[in-house]
Amino acid sequence: MKIGIIGMGHVGSTLAYTLCLQGLAAELVLIDTNAAKVQAEYLELSDTLQNLNQDVALVKNDYAALADAALVVFCAGDITVLATATDRLAELRVTSKMVEAVAPKLKASGFSGIVISVTNPCDVIALHLANLTGFDKRKVIGSGTLIDTNRLKNRAEREDVLVIGEHGESQVALNVSPEIEKLATGTGWEIYAAKHHTAFGIASSVARIIRVLKTDTGELLPVSTYDEAEGCYYATLTELTLENGVVRRVLPLLNKLEADRLQQSIQTIKRNGQAF
Numbered sequence: 001m002k003i004g005i006i007g008m009g010h011v012g013s014t015l016a017y018t019l020c021l022q023g024l025a026a027e028l029v030l031i032d033t034n035a036a037k038v039q040a041e042y043l044e045l046s047d048t049l050q051n052l053n054q055d056v057a058l059v060k061n062d063y064a065a066l067a068d069a070a071l072v073v074f075c076a077g078d079i080t081v082l083a084t085a086t087d088r089l090a091e092l093r094v095t096s097k098m099v100e101a102v103a104p105k106l107k108a109s110g111f112s113g114i115v116i117s118v119t120n121p122c123d124v125i126a127l128h129l130a131n132l133t134g135f136d137k138r139k140v141i142g143s144g145t146l147i148d149t150n151r152l153k154n155r156a157e158r159e160d161v162l163v164i165g166e167h168g169e170s171q172v173a174l175n176v177s178p179e180i181e182k183l184a185t186g187t188g189w190e191i192y193a194a195k196h197h198t199a200f201g202i203a204s205s206v207a208r209i210i211r212v213l214k215t216d217t218g219e220l221l222p223v224s225t226y227d228e229a230e231g232c233y234y235a236t237l238t239e240l241t242l243e244n245g246v247v248r249r250v251l252p253l254l255n256k257l258e259a260d261r262l263q264q265s266i267q268t269i270k271r272n273g274q275a276f
């Protein structure tokens with residue numbers, strides 16, 4: 001499978017490495033405005049591939065090469081913006097401009113596959129990217145709350161938990177106490193405080209989404225998808241296929257409090273989306 005990665009920072013480079021290790025890509029198109037960074041990652045990945053049993057063709061900074069790609073992951077950004085912020089929305093001013101720079105090139109490349117948008121604020125950026133490319137919104141998804149659900153599983157030490165809504169402060173954790181929910185929501189910030197970025201959790205989450213798309217297992221994942229009625233993206237359980245993107249969105253049964261909180265989360269995403 002040919003996969004493009006736009007933004008070869010912490011997230012993009014860790015994703016490329018993960019895809020090589022897991023044998024999920026036959027070809028990787030690596031794109032970044034920082035040509036030296038792309039070259040460095042190209043060299044590191046080439047060194048990695050010497051240790052692996054599979055060949056992965058690596059292409060650098062070539063939008064035209066995306067024409068026949070099955071997937072593009074959008075993870076451009078500037079993580080240093082978060083150094084003085086307490087909310088992923090602080091990135092919006094910067095990352096919305098990056099979408100505006102990338103979308104016309106992605107569209108002009110002739111790409112017609114699935115887009116997985118990771119850049120924060122994840123749900124708002126997914127909609128911006130879908131609108132500016134004009135791609136079918138079923139084929140543009142956000143990485144959503146798979147990562148938050150994984151964090152919640154670790155904090156709750158249980159598997160039967162789920163996070164829906166915004167990948168952000170208004171997210172809604174199901175089946176846990178408020179204390180555990182708070183711990184889980186703080187995980188990203190705890191990692192960021194020491195590492196000044198997060199990468200393994202999100203890269204492996206995106207790799208898992210790609211594996212589900214590739215193998216067509218029908219597994220439901222909490223990713224961010226477009227709700228026609230609300231006119232915005234937010235995370236709920238979703239069935240995906242490589243051919244059609246979103247084929248089914250499943251909202252779990254919610255009690256009144258959870259339903260109210262989900263509605264507040266949706267309103268938060270919509271409010272932030274009004275910035276452009």
Ligand SMILES: NC(=O)c1ccc[n+]([C@@H]2O[C@H](COP(=O)([O-])OP(=O)(O)OC[C@H]3O[C@@H](n4cnc5c(N)ncnc54)[C@H](O)[C@@H]3O)[C@@H](O)[C@H]2O)c1
Nearest residue numbers: 007008009010011032033034076077078079118119120202
């Ligand atoms: N959704 C999630 O769960 C999740 C998790 C972690 C990080 N993120 C987000 O992912 C984004 C990237 O994080 P990071 O740590 O890799 O950031 P980073 O600053 O390390 O890297 C971003 C890269 O994007 C590149 N870039 C900037 N503008 C570009 C453009 N127009 N075209 C192509 N490349 C461009 C930069 O040169 C840089 O190499 C951020 O928005 C971050 O908040 C999301």
